[in-house]
Amino acid sequence: MTKEEAENERDDMLIDGPEETNALPDGFNANYLRIYYGKLFPHADIFKWMSYGNDGKHPACDKSYFGRREFSFTLENDIYIRFQSFNSVSELEHSIKEKCPLKIDIGPVYSVDPAKRHAYTQSGDNVFTPVERELVFDIDITDYDDVRYCCTGADVCLECWPLMTVAIKVIDTALRDDFGFNHILWVYSGRRGVHCWVCDGKARRLTNEQRAAIADYFRVYKGNENSNKKISLPGPVLHPFLARSYTEVLKGFFEAKLLSNQNLLSSEERYEKILEMIPDASVASELRGRWQDNKQSSMSKDDINVVRWEQLKYILQSGKQKVQGLRRCVEEIIFSFTYPRLDMEVSKHMNHLLKAPFCVHPKTGRVCVPIDPNNCDEFDPTTVPTLSQLLEELNKGGLRQDAESEWDRTSLGESVTFFRSTFLQPLLKSCKEETESSYNAKLQQSKNNLSW
């Protein structure tokens, strides 16, 4: 490999670490970022959120709560500072404005102030330990490279982005209907994926074992780099969660969109990948035979991918294929191509860091804005506001002259409003209820103790 090639490859390599942060492309530089943090970044909203009602006046509020949360900053000169903590919104805001981090990560709430953790490690007994953490999910388009042909690595386009949309739909529905969570925030990661924050009290208090159980509940993708069998759906019928995901989301998406979008069956190289997933060699070769012969049958106006898919389904599901493995095969193919691929490690452990919403991705300059799971089909990663666009809007005096805040003068306004009205306000309302009811329960208990 030449040096240049190596350089190029750096841009779209597949890594699981935090995303690239060193090169500053056009339209992104520290000065812009400083203005962004000064005028647009919603410090107060982040503080409100991460306080979960503990910044209130209620006697049951835990004043130390926000101060035990870990923040970590990635700074411009390749400095990475972990275990930052703040005691108030002004401390947080001041520090962000002063340090102007390229990236802000949010960690767990610890048993003690993470900035003072060393004072505690001396006393033994592991007192410095995470006690609360949102349940988080990280889905990254780079993990789908074997099922998309339009892009590779960190690139995404409107042909492959719907894979993310499908992931949002499947996971969001299960989190709400199956697990009963209500306060869920989806965020565009700024470049190549989405993050999900589940913020209900009971989600934040899950143990690592319970987090792992949820992650495994979502896991169907059993493959690793060294075995072919990627999806395994054992049993004569699908679990209700998988069945629902399949009929409500995956099947329709695969047949109506992905199949043609990605031309999954158009060329030999591509259809071989699918034939490989059919466990019965004679069925596979029957299909192969047909497809090799009718290369030229372009008389039909129908999409060749769709035609071939129907043939495949017909053979696999027709009466003579009584073998269960073959009937299940259609489902397995669809799952392999469309089912969400989660980064399990991120969800399983409380102390994994995740990038804060409203950060700016240094490579793309795009803001990590919330995504509305109810309208995620409309989300277009290529039109997410960029840093330079926002500053331009500010300079021009804004989109709306009568705007009440700086956001409303820019296209970020919509995102901030969405964040507040659909996520933050309902969340804080239920935090308040929870605080009150737990306080009342405690009062009741102490009364009982007295009478006893």
Place this chain on the structure above:
Amino acid sequence: MEVVRSDRKSSSNDVVVSTLPLYRSAPPLEVRLEDFELFAMDRLRVLKGISDGLSRGKKPEEMENLAMDLWKANMRHLEATEGVNKDVISHFVLRLVYCRTEELRKWFLSMETALFRYRFHSKSSEAQRVLMSEFKLPYKPVSNAEFESVKDKLGQVARSMGQTLPAADAIFYKVPFEEVPELVAGRRVFIHKGHAYVAMNQVVSLVVTQFRSNLSKALILTNRKWTSTIREQEKDRLAPIVEALCTSYLGPDYSQPKEFAEISIKDIDQISKTSFPLCMRYLFEKVREDHHLKHGGRMQLGLFLKGVGLKLDDALAFWKAEFVPKVGAERFDKEYAYNIRHNYGREGKRTDYTPYSCQKIISSTPGVGDHHGCPYRHFSEENLRAALARMGVGSRVVEDVMDKVHNRHYQLACTLTFEAVHGSSCDAGINHPNQYFIDSQKILQSKNGSVA
């Protein structure tokens, strides 16, 4: 303190349901010093046997038989009451032995929990119900009306596991999903709005979760008592026995390289070819080839290398040299160096991380893009054969190895490989990659005789 058995009165006097002790409090029995040690050794044999079985990847039913056989062979007493005494005493002695570090507690907790599970499962359903009520689980069976409303879904779950539909009078418990993580992880329950519907034949999970959490708390308390009083009080009598018991059975943890104190970077290539087990050899080749490894791979290989004797500075140099072509020096320092130092106990929690055992590696679940895990377990047959051929294993031995693999005796497969590669037997079997390494070096050094 009370006698454990005395709080378990059976409802009728003539039928005594034989249940299990829950080890709520230490027995006020007089224990002779010899028994103290002997009983503990016998119980350890059982736990160790379970641990070995699990690491061989035995199926649940096989495990249950194994555990019951081990129990009979080591713990059964002619007289029932004596048997119960031995059970209780040996459990409490081992609590002392295994309360003292996080690692020890973890091992003991999972083995005791597994043992309890198998024993519970083998009891009559009447005894199971008595035990359930002893745990005072606050769950009520699902009402008829509710059962009707979810019947279809419950049937779907049952069939997804290849079981028959639940009968109309089947008993289900509705519990918060957090209480049954293993059922959630395996999608073996229907979950709706945060509640899991647990069938009567699954309550073992509920009980086991409870058992586990009680024991986990108790171990922390025991540890406190041990450090604050017992160790000092018993320093001439029990303490030496306790110390000896734990090392005699868990085997060394390999976190501190001892026998071949150091290796340097320049030897590592050579050594990886001669003395690394396949799992490490493969990771090592991968990092050389890809200049990257995902988190799971970095941990598995990194801790192994630490155990092998690579000093922190050398480890940093090694990983840096490998990663830099792909991620650049700045990113390496920023994102990866921290973790490496962490593994050596220099950052974050100041604990020393121990290299993974075979059992841990075999039970890991590598996903897309991951290269860690145990090749005997996680490779496809084809890839494994190729990898063995590359190690120079002859075709006859390869067949033997594959045979072990098919029977899920992964460590035995690895042992056969070891013997073939070294032309010398390995009677103890392979339990730990670092043991593989040490045994290999011993053989090579004795062959080379004079090599210093």
